[in-house]
Amino acid sequence: MTLTDRLGALSVITALGDGRIPDELLAELRSLDQRAGTRLRLSGENTVVALAGATGSGKSSLFNAIVGAPLAAVGVRRPTTSATQAVVFGRSGATELLDWLEIGTRQYNDASAAPELSGLVLLDLPDHDSTELSHRAEVDRLVRLVDAFVWVLDPQKYADAVLHDSYLRPLAAHRDVMAVVLNQSDRLSSSDVDACVRDLDRLLADDGLAGVPVLATSAVTPGGVAPLHDFLAATVANHRARTARVSADLDATAARLAQLIPQRRSDPALRDGGRRLQSALAAAAGVPTVVAAVGRAYDRRGLAAVGWPPLRWLAKVRPDPLRRLGISQLDGHGEVLRRTSLPSASAASRAAVDTAVRSLADVASTGLPAPWPRKMLEATKSRTPDVPDALDRVVGGTNLGLDRTPRWWALVGALQWALLAAAVVGGASLGVIAVLAYLQIDVEAPSLGPFAWPTVLLVGGLALGLALRVIIRPFVALGAARRRRRAAAELRRRVDAVGEELILAPLRAELAVYEQLSAAVHRLGRG
Numbered sequence: 001m002t003l004t005d006r007l008g009a010l011s012v013i014t015a016l017g018d019g020r021i022p023d024e025l026l027a028e029l030r031s032l033d034q035r036a037g038t039r040l041r042l043s044g045e046n047t048v049v050a051l052a053g054a055t056g057s058g059k060s061s062l063f064n065a066i067v068g069a070p071l072a073a074v075g076v077r078r079p080t081t082s083a084t085q086a087v088v089f090g091r092s093g094a095t096e097l098l099d100w101l102e103i104g105t106r107q108y109n110d111a112s113a114a115p116e117l118s119g120l121v122l123l124d125l126p127d128h129d130s131t132e133l134s135h136r137a138e139v140d141r142l143v144r145l146v147d148a149f150v151w152v153l154d155p156q157k158y159a160d161a162v163l164h165d166s167y168l169r170p171l172a173a174h175r176d177v178m179a180v181v182l183n184q185s186d187r188l189s190s191s192d193v194d195a196c197v198r199d200l201d202r203l204l205a206d207d208g209l210a211g212v213p214v215l216a217t218s219a220v221t222p223g224g225v226a227p228l229h230d231f232l233a234a235t236v237a238n239h240r241a242r243t244a245r246v247s248a249d250l251d252a253t254a255a256r257l258a259q260l261i262p263q264r265r266s267d268p269a270l271r272d273g274g275r276r277l278q279s280a281l282a283a284a285a286g287v288p289t290v291v292a293a294v295g296r297a298y299d300r301r302g303l304a305a306v307g308w309p310p311l312r313w314l315a316k317v318r319p320d321p322l323r324r325l326g327i328s329q330l331d332g333h334g335e336v337l338r339r340t341s342l343p344s345a346s347a348a349s350r351a352a353v354d355t356a357v358r359s360l361a362d363v364a365s366t367g368l369p370a371p372w373p374r375k376m377l378e379a380t381k382s383r384t385p386d387v388p389d390a391l392d393r394v395v396g397g398t399n400l401g402l403d404r405t406p407r408w409w410a411l412v413g414a415l416q417w418a419l420l421a422a423a424v425v426g427g428a429s430l431g432v433i434a435v436l437a438y439l440q441i442d443v444e445a446p447s448l449g450p451f452a453w454p455t456v457l458l459v460g461g462l463a464l465g466l467a468l469r470v471i472i473r474p475f476v477a478l479g480a481a482r483r484r485r486r487a488a489a490e491l492r493r494r495v496d497a498v499g500e501e502l503i504l505a506p507l508r509a510e511l512a513v514y515e516q517l518s519a520a521v522h523r524l525g526r527g
Contacts, residue, residue: 284353
């Protein structure tokens with residue numbers, strides 16, 4: 001994973017972090033993103049190394065010894081370095097870099113006496129234990145910006161808890177661009193120097209800085225600054241401090257973010273929760289009520305179409321179940337109306353939907369730290385206020401197929417009218433024969449075997465019409481069952497679409513953001 005890729009991952013994290021990463025940490029990430037990009041854009045020929053230390057550690061004396069000139073004031077009992085000063089070795093242009101570091105006091109050393117230091121920008125920082133808050137703030141600011149740093153300690157205060165807790169331990173990820181100097185070694189015997197170095201190694205290991213070079217120096221003995229001089233020369237020579245510092249910053253940031261955005265081992269199983277949500281939404285939308293009304297409406301219309309004509313009015317007396325619910329009504333332009341008269345969802349139905357929504361959010365955030373459970377629930381509920389109206393629209397706008405009547409209804413209806421017509425003809429013929437008989441006019445009616453045709457037509461028409469109505473009844477019931485199944489499938493499909501759009505889609509979008517963040521954190525930590 002290249003440094004450019006890792007910086008790209010940091011940019012992704014800062015872009016998606018609002019509301020998902022604590023504000024304080026997000027501000028740090030944005031600051032790191034900005035300064036890392038700026039530092040990499042600035043001079044790659046210069047390496048910025050800061051000397052940091054406490055009052056009386058001899059930091060400024062070392063600075064003067066390396067520079068070869070008494071540029072920094074030297075004191076023992078009180079801070080004498082009140083502002084950062086810089087020395088640029090060589091004449092390469094470091095002006096823009098020093099401007100970015102906001103360092104006004106700067107000197108140039110042509111590096112003719114120490115060409116191995118050419119390209120070094122050496123900073124003498126204020127004392128980090130100064131009673132002046134501005135001095136400590138300056139140290140904290142520049143520690144975040146320089147390419148490498150050297151902590152100068154003295155034999156009496158190298159175990160200072162403030163130094164270890166506030167500076168060294170938090171910089172454990174930067175061990176590759178750090179050195180620790182045990183200065184004023186001329187005050188100790190050789191055995192005491194060795195003992196102090198071993199003890200300091202132990203303390204650094206406890207700080208997570210095992211392997212950081214510990215250099216024993218003295219600014220007043222010949223060759224006493226050679227270990228530090230060699231460290232600075234090696235740091236300048238490999239030209240890696242600049243990128244190593246940025247990389248170390250990214251490592252530290254990735255370690256912090258990994259606690260907030262861990263990688264998932266598997267995708268959350270939303271299928272079962274989705275089914276529970278669909279069932280809850282169907283109940284809240286009144287789908288069972290509508291499906292039952294479809295069956296009754298089909299049955300009513302079927303019996304009205306194929307029943308015995310004189311009794312069809314009985315079926316029409318009952319109100320149409322769908323019209324009572326305001327479903328599948330057509331306006332003057334033949335468009336399906338979009339509003340229903342369905343009663344509002346019961347408290348139990350609303351509670352079931354809310355429970356299903358919360359269950360989905362819980363499944364989606366399983367194993368994730370704060371704030372992800374809250375974010376998943378917010379995403380899942382972000383559009384739930386729109387759900388009741390959307391459900392009413394889709395139910396009211398569903399074409400349940402009752403506007404198309406089966407063809408056999410027309411055939412059976414025609415047959416019923418034919419049978420009724422036969423009965424009417426037979427009855428009328430018998431009436432005429434009766435009147436003629438009353439008038440003593442002898443008319444012989446045509447017969448079918450022992451029965452006169454008028455009688456056959458009357459009795460047969462009535463009997464067959466009523467029998468056909470009884471025979472057709474189960475077929476109407478079968479058709480009603482089919483229409484109920486079709487209506488249930490269509491309504492569930494439309495209700496599921498509402499759940500997908502208003503509840504599941506926002507949740508999946510938040511999950512997608514989490515996956516992007518998780519992948520970016522993985523890349524940030526060198527993948």
